[in-house]
Amino acid sequence: MNAFGAWEMPEEYRLLRDNVRRFMAEDVRTAEDQVEHDAYKLPPHLLNPLQDKARAMGLWALGTPEQYGGAGLNALGYAVVAEEAARCRMGSYVWAAGAFGMDPPEIIWAGTAEQINEYGIPSVKGDRKGYFAISEPSGGSDPARAIQARAIRDGDDYILNGTKTWITAAGISDWGIVFARTGKPGDRGGISAFIVDSDNPGVSFREIDVIRSYSPWEVFFTDCRIPSSKRIGEEGEGFKILSRFLGINRIPYTANCIGTAQYALELAIDWAKSRTVFGSTLAEKQAIQWMIADSEMELQAARMLVYQAAWALDMGKPFQVESSIAKVTGTETAGRVVDRCIQIFGGMGVTHELPLERWHRELRIKRIGEGPSEVHRMVVARHLLGTKA
CATH class of the missing domain: 1.20.140.10 (Butyryl-CoA Dehydrogenase, subunit A, domain 3)
Structure with missing residues (x-):
């Protein structure tokens, strides 16, 4: 049932909705029926054909700008697809059972050309996978005050220590964007954003069992050395950059x-x-x-x-x-x-x-x-x- 009253959905979005709904019914749910009820991913022989078809439909990396290889959907288009992508068993957390790929954390597009080419674009292609780490054991709803992870400057590097928690996909990603304090506590201007490789010495992960099958992760940083070239933006600009993206997701x-x-x-x-x-x-x-x-x-x-x-x-x-x-x-x-x-x-x-x-x-x-x-x-x-x- 789709009643819009005085506001009518533009034709292009109705077509988009109908195409995705048909794809979900004819392809995604058929593939999903072949895995157990609580699965949160499809095996490659089922997933790859779905992803190939999604690319052909122009529905790959939905929120990523077209210039970086994504679908470049605006907010309304993204909302329309996100609703339809839920129409399968695992669709509440793994949209369309993974058929549409994954967007890297949006903040990567605020990085340098080198950072975008090394992390952003390969993630859009599906060759890499990134996570986004703000929340800590001290809290996540008020990051300006709650962030206690600290990155201390050491020559051309930073030494990162701290813990992040409730981080989606962290343990199955090969890089992440981590927010840490480089200034005084409680100061929004004292937070910086860093790209951290998952195989960087001093990085470890722990899966957190929760009531859903797709678990979040805890991430530990112990004397983790990060080159300054991995910082996104200037020192102390992490929260300012972050605020551009807050609320969009x-x-x-x-x-x-x-x-x-x-x-x-x-x-x-x-x-x-x-x-x-x-x-x-x-x-x-x-x-x-x-x-x-x-x-x-x-x-x-x-x-x-x-x-x-x-x-x-x-x-x-x-x-x-x-x-x-x-x-x-x-x-x-x-x-x-x-x-x-x-x-x-x-x-x-x-x-x-x-x-x-x-x-x-x-x-x-x-x-x-x-x-x-x-x-x-x-x-x-x-x-x-x-x-x-």
């Missing part, structure tokens, strides 16, 4: 959650139409009708908030508050909808025969990732009240 991140919930709702609707209890189908029970109606209404509202944030970003308007509103609404709505879908399926809803229980676990994490709901509510409140605390 929340838009496709949230759209993807909505896509997961929408797909779950479609499965539940089909089940409600076919399942007979007490002499009639579930679809004829008012309690089920209301669950389905509430879910569709909430998803449509959440989707429009994502589109509003994407539109603001594409138009060069302030979008941080809009992205916070969309993120809270979208992730919380998605969790509620999938919970209702499990209820509609009853006992089947919590089995491994369906992806619902997996999505339930994964969507719970989405209310924490990319900033917890409470922080985004604080952003909205401060904007309305004009306060800083």
Whole structure:
């Protein structure tokens, strides 16, 4: 169901949406059916043909500028694809089961030509893989104050010590962008960004078991020597550079959650139409009708908030508050909808025969990732009240 009211999705995005939806149904889910229920990656013989087709469709490295080999989608296009890329079992975290490749951390495009050529472009091609490390055991929602990892200048190098945690893909990447303090504590101007090779002496990783199958990592830096040529921007400019990218990822991140919930709702609707209890189908029970109606209404509202944030970003308007509103609404709505879908399926809803229980676990994490709901509510409140605390 796609009602847009006064705002109509441009034709190019409708075509994009339909092409991705068809690709998911005909290719991705067919390949995914050949791996176990909680898998988070496809073997090469299944993944490579999908990636070849995605490249041919112009859907490779979705958020990477075209000049570097990516699809170059704007925010609205990215949101549309991110929602459709959720329409598979592992799509909540591994979009389209990995068919669209991976964008390197966006901040690499703020680097030098040498850094882009050595790390950014090979990552777009799929020859390398990078991670992005801000959060630490001391916290992640307030990096200006929470970052304690320290990089001390030593001639032409820096000596990095510290720990990063909850870092996606760190242990399976060959490089990362790490934020560390080069100035005084609590000072936004005292944070710098560094490229760190995973095989650099002094770097180690620990996988963190969580409720989803795709685990984050802890990264340890012990007297890790980094050449100054690996610093992105000037010393102390890390947070300033980072701020250019903050909030952008929340838009496709949230759209993807909505896509997961929408797909779950479609499965539940089909089940409600076919399942007979007490002499009639579930679809004829008012309690089920209301669950389905509430879910569709909430998803449509959440989707429009994502589109509003994407539109603001594409138009060069302030979008941080809009992205916070969309993120809270979208992730919380998605969790509620999938919970209702499990209820509609009853006992089947919590089995491994369906992806619902997996999505339930994964969507719970989405209310924490990319900033917890409470922080985004604080952003909205401060904007309305004009306060800083």
